[in-house]
Amino acid sequence: MSELEFPETTGSVSRDARCLPDTVRRYADSGLIEYRRLADGTRVFRPDAAAHVRQIMAQRRRNSRVA
Numbered sequence: 001m002s003e004l005e006f007p008e009t010t011g012s013v014s015r016d017a018r019c020l021p022d023t024v025r026r027y028a029d030s031g032l033i034e035y036r037r038l039a040d041g042t043r044v045f046r047p048d049a050a051a052h053v054r055q056i057m058a059q060r061r062r063n064s065r066v067a
Contacts, residue, residue, distance in 0.1 A: 006036045006044035016050030017057070024053060032056055 010028075014021040028035045028043060033052050035043045 006046055008045040008049055010043050013045050013049045017053035
């Protein structure tokens with residue numbers, strides 16, 4: 001695994017996805033978005049993680065309207 005493959009932090013993903021960092025962490029912990037941990041424990045994500053978070057949030061909004 002190269003750090004270049006996972007350049008985004010929780011904060012950068014949450015800013016780009018316009019959500020709280022806790023949302024990114026929750027999705028990561030539940031396996032919805034892939035992440036790695038650096039030696040210091042920092043979570044890092046692929047460049048497309050924010051787009052994936054936005055897709056998940058949109059799907060959940062659609063599902064909540066149906067219910």
